[in-house]
Amino acid sequence: MNFTAIKAIYVFEMTRFFRTLLQSFVSPVLSTSLYFVVFGTAIGSRINMVEGVSYAAFIVPGLIMLTVMTQSTANASFGIYFPKFIGTVYELLSAPISFLEIVIGYVGAAASKAFLVGLIILGTAHLFVDLTIAHPVAMLAFLVMTCFSFALLGFIIGIWAKNFEQLQLIPLLVITPLVFLGGSFYSVSMLPPVWQTITMFNPVVYLISGFRWAFFGTADVSIGLSLLAIALFTGICIAVIGWIFKTGYRLKS
Amino acid sequence: MPAIVSAKDVVKIYDGGFEALKGVSLDIEQGEILALLGPNGAGKTTLISVICGMVNATSGKITVGGHDIVDDFRAARRLIGLVPQEIALEPFEKVINSVRFSRGLFGKPRDDAHIEHILRQLSLWDKKDARVKELSGGMKRRVLIAKALSHEPRVLFLDEPTAGVDVELRKDMWDIVRGLRADGVTIILTTHYIEEAEAIADRVGVINGGEILLVSDKAELMTQMGRKQLRIDLHEPVGKVPEALASYDLEIGPDGRSLIYTYDTKGERTGITALLGDLAAEGLVLKDVSTSQSSLEDIFVGLVEGAA
Known part of the structure; x- marks a missing residue:
């Protein structure tokens, strides 16, 4: 294992993150604050308690997940796509490093950034609502797992994308709808029965439900199912990355 | 001494079916400067890309420093x-x-002194804190060189290093290349400028259409280049070389009205003065005199056209 190389990639990527603070930190925090003001305070004040918690508090886990999922995907996909786009990928391919080390470096950095943003949003949420976290360790574990699994997905997208349009395609057309329809802003039990059934096919439901359980101790689906879902999702991403590694798909001709 | 880079029967067929390398075999000696000459699309960059790991060879075997570039890629690429x-x-x-x-990518621990040395050598030290996008094209090329030298490689590939580079940087670059060679670094450069190969290389390889046409010591090629021809156009045609001029090894030109004298510019005496004197003594009237040189370019063009 070339740990020096992993560190080099990680540090290089994190430097980019801190160089673009406005885009990296301020923008997600601002948009999340807007959600709190609009949904939590303005609309939420007219909504009853949901599953025993105020609506403003109820949407906090969903909002964090929404941001963390989109951020880790975006960070990782851009992180590996940009070297391909500007040509610096030659250096990664000619260095004495394996694909695994490249993945650890880029995915690790992308997940770290998303994790930091997640924590900042949690802090911001505290300014708006009273929060007590029922299972803090489980909450952190869920956050970390989500950051990593979606960064893996982002990495795959970044390898696959041939242009900037494709880079945006999956996040915009697949991930954002799944996250919005995954119970970020509502409990699945609030839906009509047909939609409840359909919703169960959305993998994001299990992640958000598990994360919400860590906050409030209540969930739409059992915590075991949530863990299984995230393990399955991570497993699929790792398998795809393993296949890319074997074939050199879109990296090596 | 075993070759530091050894390629055997390397074939590369791209997905579209284009055969960029048709069984290239090449041994590069430790510490030499090898210039790979070839027109655009000859396979120079593909060969380098295969050796460095950006492109997978379809078949064939390559070792660098004795390490297979696939099975032992870490040891090979570190060099x-x-x-x-x-x-x-x-x-x-x-x-x-x-x-x-x-x-860092090459697994070397941080060494600020070494980085400073390289940046100073490349006149980049003043620009060390500048963003890359603020640099001129020549400066960016210097940064590329600095990156390649950052991990102290033993084999350096320079792919068209002087394309679009001004005279000053070209001169700096050759100084650095000579300095590296003095340290025992092997250098492989590709170019389609023949003067460049002449100026710096120990050996010259000519590649075209995915095949190596020739690998030769530059000094040997220079011997051929050192030969010049003197063409003497005569007023009256001559049937054969006059007896008195037999010692000059003259040839009759294709039109029968000229004599061609081949001589060595590196020789102490070219014999031109004596020849001209003897020609006058024979009563031959000269119409015109011209000289031509067989250059590396002629050899190169001849090889490339012959293969096409």
């Missing part, structure tokens, strides 16, 4: 530095961070 043809740099990063990153 290699690459300056690519296209300028490819992260535009928003500082010069020094970009160079440090390259060193």
Whole structure:
């Protein structure tokens, strides 16, 4: 294992993150604050308690997940796509490093950034609502797992994308709808029965439900199912990355 | 001494079916400067890309420093530095961070003294904190070289290093290349400028259409280049070389009205003065005199056209 190389990639990527603070930190925090003001305070004040918690508090886990999922995907996909786009990928391919080390470096950095943003949003949420976290360790574990699994997905997208349009395609057309329809802003039990059934096919439901359980101790689906879902999702991403590694798909001709 | 880079029957067929390398075999000696000459699309960059790991060979075997580039890629690649043809740099990063990153990628611990040495050598030290995008094209190329040298490679590939480079940088670059060779670094450069190969290489390889046509010591090629021809046009045609001029090894030109004298410019005496004197003594009237040189370019063009 070339740990020096992993560190080099990680540090290089994190430097980019801190160089673009406005885009990296301020923008997600601002948009999340807007959600709190609009949904939590303005609309939420007219909504009853949901599953025993105020609506403003109820949407906090969903909002964090929404941001963390989109951020880790975006960070990782851009992180590996940009070297391909500007040509610096030659250096990664000619260095004495394996694909695994490249993945650890880029995915690790992308997940770290998303994790930091997640924590900042949690802090911001505290300014708006009273929060007590029922299972803090489980909450952190869920956050970390989500950051990593979606960064893996982002990495795959970044390898696959041939242009900037494709880079945006999956996040915009697949991930954002799944996250919005995954119970970020509502409990699945609030839906009509047909939609409840359909919703169960959305993998994001299990992640958000598990994360919400860590906050409030209540969930739409059992915590075991949530863990299984995230393990399955991570497993699929790792398998795809393993296949890319074997074939050199879109990296090596 | 075993070759530091050894390629055997390397074939590369791209997905579209284009055969970029048709069984290339090449041994590169430790410490030499090898210039790979060839027209555009000859396979120079593909060969380098295969050796450095950016492109997978379809078949064949390559070792660098005795390490197979596939089975033992870490050991092989640690020895290699690459300056690519296209300028490819992260535009928003500082010069020094970009160079440090390259060193780290190759698994070497941070060494600020070494990085400073390289940046000073390349006249980049003043620009170390500048963002790459603020640099001129020539400066960017220097950064590429600095990155390639950051991990102290033993084999350096320079892919068209002087394309679009001004005289000053070209001169600096050759100084650095000579300095590296003095340290025992093997250098492989590709170019389609023949003067460049003449100026710096120990050996010259000519590649065209995915095949190596010739690998030769530059000094040997220079011997051929050192030969010049003197063409003497005469007023009256001559049937054969006059007896009195037999010692000059003259040939009759194709039109029968000229004599062609081949001589060695490196020789102490070219014999031109004596020849002209003897020609006058024979009563031959000269109409015109011209000289021509067989250059590396002629050899190169001849090889490339002969193969096409």
